[in-house]
Every structure is written in C-alpha cells, then in structure tokens.
Amino acid sequence: MTKVSMSVNGRAVSGETEGRTLLSQFLREELNLTGTHIGCDTSQCGACVVHVDGKAVKSCTMFAAEAEGADVMTIEGMANTDGSLGMIQQAFQDHHGLQCGFCTPGMVMSAADLLKNNPKPTETEVRAYLEGNICRCTGYHNIVKAIMAASGQDVTIAAE
Amino acid sequence: MYAFDIERPSSVSEAVEALKNEEAQALSGGQTLIPTLKQRLAAPEKLISLTGISDMKGICEGAGGSVCIGGATTHGEVAEGASAYPALAELASHIGDPAVRNRGTIGGSLANNDPSACYPAAALGSGALIVTNTREIAADDYFEGMFSTALDEGEIITEVRFPVPECANYQKFVQPASRFALVAVFVAKYADGVRVAVTGASEDGVFRWTDAEQALNADFSVDALENLKCSEEGMIEDMHGSAAYRAHLVKVMTKRSVGAC
Ligand SMILES: Cc1cc2nc3c(=O)[nH]c(=O)nc-3n(C[C@H](O)[C@H](O)[C@H](O)COP(=O)(O)OP(=O)(O)OC[C@H]3O[C@@H](n4cnc5c(N)ncnc54)[C@H](O)[C@@H]3O)c2cc1C
Ligand code: FES
Ligand code: FES
Numbered sequence: 001m002t003k004v005s006m007s008v009n010g011r012a013v014s015g016e017t018e019g020r021t022l023l024s025q026f027l028r029e030e031l032n033l034t035g036t037h038i039g040c041d042t043s044q045c046g047a048c049v050v051h052v053d054g055k056a057v058k059s060c061t062m063f064a065a066e067a068e069g070a071d072v073m074t075i076e077g078m079a080n081t082d083g084s085l086g087m088i089q090q091a092f093q094d095h096h097g098l099q100c101g102f103c104t105p106g107m108v109m110s111a112a113d114l115l116k117n118n119p120k121p122t123e124t125e126v127r128a129y130l131e132g133n134i135c136r137c138t139g140y141h142n143i144v145k146a147i148m149a150a151s152g153q154d155v156t157i158a159a160e
Numbered sequence: 161m162y163a164f165d166i167e168r169p170s171s172v173s174e175a176v177e178a179l180k181n182e183e184a185q186a187l188s189g190g191q192t193l194i195p196t197l198k199q200r201l202a203a204p205e206k207l208i209s210l211t212g213i214s215d216m217k218g219i220c221e222g223a224g225g226s227v228c229i230g231g232a233t234t235h236g237e238v239a240e241g242a243s244a245y246p247a248l249a250e251l252a253s254h255i256g257d258p259a260v261r262n263r264g265t266i267g268g269s270l271a272n273n274d275p276s277a278c279y280p281a282a283a284l285g286s287g288a289l290i291v292t293n294t295r296e297i298a299a300d301d302y303f304e305g306m307f308s309t310a311l312d313e314g315e316i317i318t319e320v321r322f323p324v325p326e327c328a329n330y331q332k333f334v335q336p337a338s339r340f341a342l343v344a345v346f347v348a349k350y351a352d353g354v355r356v357a358v359t360g361a362s363e364d365g366v367f368r369w370t371d372a373e374q375a376l377n378a379d380f381s382v383d384a385l386e387n388l389k390c391s392e393e394g395m396i397e398d399m400h401g402s403a404a405y406r407a408h409l410v411k412v413m414t415k416r417s418v419g420a421c
Pocket of ligand 2: 040041042049061
C-alpha cells in the first residue's frame with residue numbers, strides 16, 4: 001500500500017492505495033464520492049468521467065497513484081456552493097436530459113469539459129464530443145438540448 | 161487485476177533502468193494496458209509510468225520540415241499542437257473519444273500496434289522515424305505484424321519524427337462500437353513519391369498498398385486507382401466485415417484520401 005494525496009473538488013485528500021487501485025475506485029470507496037458511476041469498467045461508456053488537472057478522463061482507466069498531486073473534479077464539485085444544482089446540471093433537469101440518471105455524472109463532466117473549450121458549440125460538435133458517453137435511456141436528444149441550453153443558446157424546450 | 165506496484169520516474173534513463181526488471185512493464189496512457197490488465201491478460205509486477213517524463217512530452221518542428229512528437233504526448237495534444245502536419249493532427253483528433261485522447265499517447269499506440277489503430281497508418285504512410293532510448297527505427301522496419309514490432313524488451317519509444325509531406329489525408333471508416341478503424345487509409349505525397357498505408361484490414365497489421373503507390377506515382381488522381389483491385393487474401397474477416405468487404409473498403413478509402421489531398 002502506498003499513500004496518495006490529491007485535491008478533489010478543491011479539498012486536499014489522501015488515502016492508502018494499491019498500485020492497481022483505479023481512480024474511480026479511490027473516489028467511490030476511499031472518499032465515498034459515489035457520484036462518479038462505473039457503468040462498464042471497460043473504458044467504453046464514459047459514466048466515470050471526471051476532470052484531472054482540467055481534462056476529462058475516464059476514472060476507470062487511470063490508476064489512483066497516477067493522480068498523485070493532481071487537481072481532480074468530480075460531479076460532486078459541479079453543484080453551486082449553496083448546494084443548488086450547477087448550470088449544466090440544472091439544464092439537464094430542465095430539458096429532461098436524464099431518465100435513470102446512471103450516465104448523467106459522466107455526461108455532465110464531459111459537457112463541462114466541452115463548454116470550457118468551446119463555449120458555443122454547434123449541435124454537431126456536442127454530439128461528436130459525447131462520442132465516449134453512452135446513454136441507454138434518453139436517445140441523446142434531450143442531453144444535446146440541455147447542453148445547448150447550458151451554453152446559452154436557444155433550444156426548443158422538450159419538457160416543462 | 162493481479163497486484164503490482166507503480167513507479168513514476170521523471171527521466172528516460174530512470175525508466176530504462178526500472179524496465180531492466182523482467183517483471184516490469186511500461187505504462188503510458190493506459191488506455192490499452194489498463195483494460196488488458198483488468199482482463200488478467202498481463203501480469204506485470206511493476207508498472208513504470210512514462211507520463212511524468214517531461215522529455216518525452218511535446219511537439220516540435222525539426223530540421224528539414226519535420227514534426228517530432230514525444231513518445232508520451234497524448235492524442236489530444238497532437239490534435240491541438242501538430243498544426244505543422246494537419247493530416248496528422250486531424251487523425252489524432254478522431255482517435256477514440258475526448259477522454260481517451262486526453263490520456264492515450266502516440267508511443268503507447270505504436271508500441272501496441274493494434275491492427276486497427278490509427279497512428280501506425282500515419283507512421284508507415286509518412287515513412288516516420290521511431291526514436292527509442294537506444295536507436296532510430298524506420299517505420300518500414302518497425303511494424304512486424306499484428307501487435308508485433310521491432311521493439312526489444314524494455315525499449316522505450318521516446319519520440320516519433322514525421323517528415324511533412326506536400327499533402328496528406330487520412331480516411332477512417334469507423335467501427336462504431338470500438339471507435340477504432342474498420343478500415344482506414346493514410347495517403348501522403350512527398351517530392352520523392354507517394355505512400356499509401358492501410359490499417360484495420362490485414363491480418364498482418366498495417367501495410368503499404370504498393371500497387372496504389374505505383375499508380376499514384378504515375379498519376380496522382382482518383383482516376384488512377386480506378387482499375388486497381390486490392391486482394392482480399394490475408395484480410396481480416398470477423399463479425400464486422402468479410403475479407404472481401406474490407407478489401408473493397410481499402411480501395412474506397414484510398415480514393416477518398418486522394419480526392420481530399
Ligand atoms: C474507447 C477507446 C477507443 C479507442 N479508439 C482508438 C482509435 O480509434 N484509434 C486508435 O488508434 N486507438 C484507439 N484506442 C487506443 C488508444 O489510442 C490507446 O491510447 C493506445 O492504443 C495506447 O496508448 P496508451 O498511451 O494508452 O498506452 P498504454 O495502454 O499505456 O500501453 C500500451 C502498450 O504499449 C507499451 N508502451 C506504452 N508506451 C510505450 C513507449 N513509449 N515505449 C514502449 N512501449 C510503450 C505498454 O507497455 C503497453 O504494452 C482506443 C481506446 C479506447 C479505450
Ligand atoms: S465505467 Fe469507465 S468508461 Fe465505463
Ligand atoms: S439516463 Fe439512463 S443511461 Fe442515460
């Protein structure tokens with residue numbers, strides 16, 4: 001076991017890990033941050049996406065030890081400081097961008113990564129960026145709408 | 161996964177030293193190796209992470225119009241930073257998905273030599289030089305068949321040097337479930353000749369379609385390919401496509417590459 005230290009959602013944390021401990025496992029089991037979901041555990045679905053030093057990564061495909069000293073942001077860090085939903089999260093609720101919600105943490109983290117680099121994406125760019133995020137429920141349409149709305153662009157409201 | 165330790169050296173020489181241990185294996189972006197470890201298809205005792213070695217990261221423009229890319233440079237960094245070689249940047253920007261591109265590296269991709277991977281087509285199609293801690297290997301001598309390369313045990317790809325062509329284009333027919341290439345073709349036109357590299361198609365991994373190269377050397381046009389036929393012998397045959405289908409796609413994608421060049 002070795003000790004790893006990192007910052008998660010702005011808070012300094014540390015814990016004991018094995019070499020094989022995945023970042024997803026460290027977040028969920030060591031830090032009890034269970035918002036990061038494990039959908040496939042085979043690098044395909046994107047439910048586990050978090051940001052490491054400002055970049056979206058699949059936390060099931062990175063070892064916790066590799067995040068030593070890094071700045072990690074998870075879905076728990078996306079809410080406003082008063083606990084209310086962050087802008088992208090709120091847009092997902094407003095536009096019915098989730099059904100079972102299992103893929104949602106990864107979708108929101110990928111969306112945040114996209115909007116940081118491309119604040120006004122086209123619908124095509126949103127769809128292309130979500131290539132690695134799989135949703136078994138929504139058919140993606142409302143997820144794309146939510147992200148377009150979160151970027152401040154007009155969309156036809158799907159569900160009020 | 162079986163248990164192992166992770167070391168994170170900060171220099172190539174430390175990594176080379178650590179990899180002298182027979183039970184050690186290099187870890188770069190982990191986008192291939194971690195899924196492999198999860199399936200227990202590999203059982204190293206130590207993983208030597210290369211991503212903390214700053215000498216192995218970054219993109220530079222070398223002498224005589226070449227682009228050199230550090231072995232631990234991510235696909236995302238190449239997509240953004242290799243503007244001196246637009247076809248290469250474009251290829252990198254379509255590998256997997258954004259999260260894969262933020263971790264996966266060129267050295268890992270070339271070392272793995274997956275028969276459907278993108279970078280092998282760019283390296284072979286550009287006649288790139290694979291630079292390791294001990295030598296420089298020409299792409300023509302580097303790829304030795306599916307998942308097999310000229311690398312020795314413990315040898316590390318530190319850099320890849322691409323001569324920049326007059327024009328180049330990569331056309332990828334995506335296998336939508338894996339996001340790898342079902343068949344993809346990289347065409348590059350240099351002053352001294354055209355190179356056509358095909359990935360995703362052959363059971364021997366990436367290869368040069370020499371008939372197409374000859375035809376294009378005589379006449380660099382889509383029409384020059386019209387009468388050619390890529391043989392289906394030795395083509396991959398699986399649930400995603402027959403050998404004949406792949407052979408057909410080789411020609412289709414080559415035509416598209418030339419048309420876009
Ligand atoms: C969902 C998904 C989609 C993908 N889609 C594509 C795609 O469309 N096209 C494509 O080309 N690839 C694709 N990939 C693979 C991806 O590009 C990998 O990043 C790449 O193949 C391996 O690079 P890595 O840095 O992750 O290497 P790792 O997984 O860390 O290592 C792979 C192998 O290379 C060895 N190695 C690593 N670096 C070096 C080095 N510098 N020198 C010597 N040996 C080294 C390791 O020991 C290991 O055996 C995809 C992967 C995933 C998970
Ligand atoms: S759980 Fe990580 S990609 Fe599916
Ligand atoms: S909302 Fe159920 S998987 Fe996306």
